[in-house]
Amino acid sequence: MTSLNVRSAAESAYDVVALGEVMLRLDPGNRRVRTARSFDVWEGGGEYNVARGLRRCFGLRGAIVTALADNEIGRLVEDFMLTGGLDTQYVQWVPYDGIGREVRNGLNFTERGFGARGAVGVSDRGHTAISQMRPDDVDWDALFSRGVRWLHTGGIFAALSESSADVAEAAMAAARRHGTIVSYDLNYRPSLWKGIGGEERAREVNRRLAQHVDVMIGNEEDFTASLGFEVEGVDENLTDLDTGAFRSMIETASEAYPNFQVIATTLRGVRSASRNDWGAIAWSRKEGFAEATHRADLEIFDRVGGGDSFASGLAYGLMELGSLQEAVEYGAAHGALAMTTPGDTTMVTLAEVAKLAGGGSARVQR
Numbered sequence: 001m002t003s004l005n006v007r008s009a010a011e012s013a014y015d016v017v018a019l020g021e022v023m024l025r026l027d028p029g030n031r032r033v034r035t036a037r038s039f040d041v042w043e044g045g046g047e048y049n050v051a052r053g054l055r056r057c058f059g060l061r062g063a064i065v066t067a068l069a070d071n072e073i074g075r076l077v078e079d080f081m082l083t084g085g086l087d088t089q090y091v092q093w094v095p096y097d098g099i100g101r102e103v104r105n106g107l108n109f110t111e112r113g114f115g116a117r118g119a120v121g122v123s124d125r126g127h128t129a130i131s132q133m134r135p136d137d138v139d140w141d142a143l144f145s146r147g148v149r150w151l152h153t154g155g156i157f158a159a160l161s162e163s164s165a166d167v168a169e170a171a172m173a174a175a176r177r178h179g180t181i182v183s184y185d186l187n188y189r190p191s192l193w194k195g196i197g198g199e200e201r202a203r204e205v206n207r208r209l210a211q212h213v214d215v216m217i218g219n220e221e222d223f224t225a226s227l228g229f230e231v232e233g234v235d236e237n238l239t240d241l242d243t244g245a246f247r248s249m250i251e252t253a254s255e256a257y258p259n260f261q262v263i264a265t266t267l268r269g270v271r272s273a274s275r276n277d278w279g280a281i282a283w284s285r286k287e288g289f290a291e292a293t294h295r296a297d298l299e300i301f302d303r304v305g306g307g308d309s310f311a312s313g314l315a316y317g318l319m320e321l322g323s324l325q326e327a328v329e330y331g332a333a334h335g336a337l338a339m340t341t342p343g344d345t346t347m348v349t350l351a352e353v354a355k356l357a358g359g360g361s362a363r364v365q366r
Helices: 048-056 072-083 140-145 162-177 190-196 198-210 220-227 243-256 306-321 324-338 350-357
Strands: 014-019 023-027 040-044 062-069 091-094 107-111 120-124 148-154 181-185 215-218 262-272 275-284 288-291 295-299
Touching: 014 048, 014 162, 023 072, 040 048, 040 072, 048 062, 048 306, 062 072, 072 091, 120 190, 140 148, 140 162, 148 162, 148 306, 162 181, 162 198, 181 306, 190 198, 198 220, 215 220, 215 306, 220 243, 220 262, 243 262, 243 275, 243 288, 262 306, 262 324, 275 306, 275 324, 288 324, 295 324, 306 324, 324 350
Parallel strands: 014 062, 014 148, 023 107, 062 091, 148 181, 181 215, 215 262
Antiparallel strands: 023 040, 107 120, 262 275, 275 288, 275 295
């Protein structure tokens, strides 16, 4: 029994297409943003990271739909995306006005935290090219008629501007018309919604888009802030993660949205920035509940992108492995491994994910 009826790879041009913003991440390493004199530079984006993970770790074919200002920064982002292996033919290049008064590319300054000092992200992404995209800028029916197995987008993209949610809805509706599975990561970011209506606006937008979703992904805060589903008995620091409470919330969400075929949530208990309890639970209409191996006191090098790596592992499992249990195990294992390296995106292999998902250890290999 499989949770989803995913079209075959043989009749598809792409296994996955992602819709969302791709930014430069400036990483001060072990230092603070406020005192740094040099930065490592990566690319990253909540939606993009999932497609890139499916390409680089899991070997599937992917494309990114985004928009960039046509300047040297935009071309640097393109170079990263080409390294990530995604088809960039659907990137919209917007003429640059010389100083970024009308259009620019997004920057994300993120320090990974350590011990008692939590990770901190500071976005500089106003007036970006992708935030100004309109629903008819892409011929969605032409894209999905080529054959796409999976579309991934989410709440970060939907929060960028008034038009972003409309773009997402157009893409999601077209995808479903053409038999493409649609996944959506709620990815609630208070900073993005702060100036445009806060939680109330986030719920309005995400509840509308949720009607087009087959696979809904998020954590406790995401489901509460973005859709209004409370998880009973979980404290504000998320230190006691009772899976029973999450199962109850998932059942409520599945009744409210009969279009949801799979719901998955990561479980993260933050002991410190360097040590987290990490796990995941998933549900499908066909298979019921499945819970990943719980990894207590997991050592964290860079937590950013762990949830996106969970989503890509889950998607891979649902497309290629068949069972929900395998999918949630691969998602949790990929997320755990991705948090052992710097940057937003995965640096691990399918063999490493399969080994950890199957109970392998971190003993030296030589």
